[in-house]
Amino acid sequence: MASLTPELVASTFFSFSHFTPKPFLHLSTRSSRFLTHSHSSSTLLSLNAPNPTRPYRARRFTVSATATASPQTDHASTVIPHDNRIPATIITGFLGSGKTTLLNHILTAEHGKKIAVIENEFGEVDIDGSLVATKAAGAEDIMMLNNGCLCCTVRGDLVRMISELVTKKKGKFDHIVIETTGLANPAPIIQTFYAENTIFNKVKLDGVVTLVDAKHATFHLDEVKPNGVVNEAVEQIAYADQHDHDHHAHVHTHDPGVSSVSIVCEGSIDLEKANVWLGTLLLDRSEDIYRMKGLLAIEGMNERFVFQGVHDIFQGSPERLWGPDEPRINNIVFIGKKLDAKELEKGFKACLL
Ligand SMILES: Nc1nc2c(ncn2[C@@H]2O[C@H](COP(=O)(O)OP(=O)(O)OP(=O)(O)O)[C@@H](O)[C@H]2O)c(=O)[nH]1
Incomplete structure (x- = not known):
């Protein structure tokens, strides 16, 4: 031939x-598919700027706010220590919404940051891992989690991976980016950052970026799921840059x-x-x-x-x-x-x- x-x-x-x-x-x-990408990009650009309207809660964070006596006055003044935990960003969004594309953009853009990537793929075959810009200057480490979905079966692995990053690879990267599967419910993943002491003390959840495929979003958002089955597309949009860390026991099931x-x-x-x-x-x-x-x-x-x-x-x-x-x-x-x-x-x- x-x-x-x-x-x-x-x-x-x-x-x-x-x-x-x-x-x-x-x-x-x-x-015209990804109409809301501009919104996502701007969310991403704001990742390093803490949201002033969101109160910083130091629950279980070992470096908590301390009160010290001022030498000049009798009034106690509160000193909030600098939060030097490693920032982490979750990229979520339904299947095919552009998560890997955005990740590759982040890894190849010139921002001077070294990024550790945790990639979770639905389906046993690792295609995204192979398409992520591994050789990109910004990618310090790419870890794959392919034996289940981050929001349920491999949550423990996520905790282990992040712990490993912050201990063994400490100082070698500035930011963690986690790409979830397109069928992930972000709530339990977000919760992991607040509920697990080992993570909470070393890593701060900096942002949740949700990508939306404007062409197919309505189709998936309107899908009626059986009782007790989560509509992942709805959850992903609901949790975009909103860390509801007081949620408890997220019981959910993927659509069988x-x-x-x-x-x-x-x-x-x-x-x-x-x-x-x-x-x-x-x-x-x-x-x-x-x-x-x-x-x-x-x-x-x-x-x-x-x-x-x-x-x-x-x-x-x-x-x-x-x-x-x-x-x-x-x-x-x-x-x-x-x-x-x-x-x-x-x-x-x-x-x-
Ligand atoms: N027109 C357009 N296409 C895009 C955009 N972002 C991604 N795509 C295309 O959409 C397809 C899916 O993109 P991916 O980045 O693989 O999407 P994903 O969210 O990682 O997909 P999953 O792996 O299924 O979760 C690819 O063909 C991309 O080239 C965009 O902003 N505009």
Whole structure:
């Protein structure tokens, strides 16, 4: 097969719109999707400026406010010690809202700060970790938490990771950024910063940035969930830059109807077949498939091919070169409702050469 140039492949992916016009027509509307990003960015810019309206509560913080007698007057004056705990920012937002994109922007921007990253991904396959700008000057450390969701199953791991960072890597970074899964309920994660002494004494929660995909937000916000099941999209927006640390016992359940299917398989992919397969999925299932993303080893292409899908919006393009000894392994994740793992695997395997 003739060698494919990145440009040729990208246009091949896009050219699918000629015979299945609906999904790819939306490519042109992408710029209007993330209408609230400007809001998110401004929230981010204000991260280092403490919110003066939010009282600083030193509950369980060992360096608490102290009262000292002034030598000039008989009145006691209160000295609030400088809060030199390490700031942490939580980036939250529904699936595909742009968290990894923002994180990469933070890691590559010139701000002179060294950032430790904790990345939590839904689905067993680590695609985001591979797409985070690991070589970025600002990234001191990237830790992955992929065996569950930060808001429930791996909360203990989060505590351990942060404790490890502030003890073993002390002084090597200035800020911690935590990217949650798109299905995380931020409340229990926020609570961790106040409820765990080991964290509270060393780390201050500086901000909660929630990204909103303006195109699909209403769809997810309006979703009616079964009794006792949390609507994560609502929770994420409710907790944006609002640290309700007096909340107790957050009992919540993820929607059992939402699941993930991961495919990991070595081998070369026929781009044309993949185009048809993914395009057909988009046409038939875009409402139920909230998110699809993948790294593909395309036949004849020297670069890893990355594709991103958020409902009916789809994008694919070559990324960095495969390393000389890097196995050409395909990684794909689907997240959504009524996913049939066998069917998806069968569709994928049909694209292999
Ligand atoms: N038009 C537009 N697209 C964006 C923006 N931010 C991200 N995207 C695209 O949206 C898709 C999803 O972005 P990600 O940054 O991976 O989203 P995420 O929130 O990390 O997704 P999950 O891993 O599912 O939680 C990618 O194709 C991005 O290129 C934006 O501000 N505007």
